[in-house]
């Protein structure tokens with residue numbers, strides 16, 4: 461396996477606060493790589509720099525062998541590096557399939573040209589249906605987005621990302637706000653997406669992280685403390701000290 465995504469000495473500061481501190485991270489093609497760390501460790505800030513939403517103060521991001529540090533969100537999305545939400549918003553009055561079709565079209569052409577081709581673009585429809593099926597929403601493909609429950613809406617965001625046929629998915633807390641049952645369903649879903657996509661997952665639900673990840677990186681105060689297999693991370697003394705009391709990690 462080779463690195464599909466790589467950061468080198470990535471640094472982001474807000475005034476005197478160093479939120480991403482010299483982070484050099486490698487995500488191998490095909491792996492599910494999780495980022496964990498205490499609140500405020502800089503996980504979201506890191507993901508924002510990987511998606512292209514936020515520019516680092518220094519350091520670089522490489523994707524598929526190319527330096528994309530100066531490439532914006534859309535440019536990275538077109539290269540296949542995609543965040544699971546905020547790419548395009550969900551239209552409540554549109555069906556699941558129409559939303560996913562818009563997402564599929566959104567990566568290829570100007571935002572307003574797809575109204576006319578929405579129902580006619582076979583390629584986009586096929587990509588939409590693939591995304592919907594992969595996100596486990598096939599039974600609701602014809603339902604308006606407004607009918608979806610919270611968990612289903614998060615699945616739709618995932619379906620929309622998948623409809624754009626990404627190589628690499630950035631997932632920022634996909635289980636946030638979900639019930640235990642909904643989280644379990646997302647774990648099953650992500651298990652089914654493993655290997656088909658390279659995935660970087662930021663998630664507070666440690667059961668989910670340890671069940672899913674091939675490798676885990678631990679961020680503390682913006683610094684990358686360690687990267688390892690779930691077993692290595694579970695047995696790492698520093699990580700255990702950081703998570704002392706959070707029994708999920710040490711269980």
Ligand SMILES: Nc1ncnc2c1ncn2[C@@H]1O[C@H](COP(=O)(O)OP(=O)(O)OP(=O)(O)O)[C@@H](O)[C@H]1O
Pocket residue numbers: 474477479497498499500501502503504505506
């Ligand atoms: N725009 C900003 N301006 C100033 N400080 C910021 C800004 N964005 C984030 N921070 C600070 O950077 C630090 C890291 O924030 P970030 O949201 O990346 O952490 P996190 O690990 O994702 O946290 P959580 O687990 O709580 O979501 C925090 O101290 C936060 O207050």
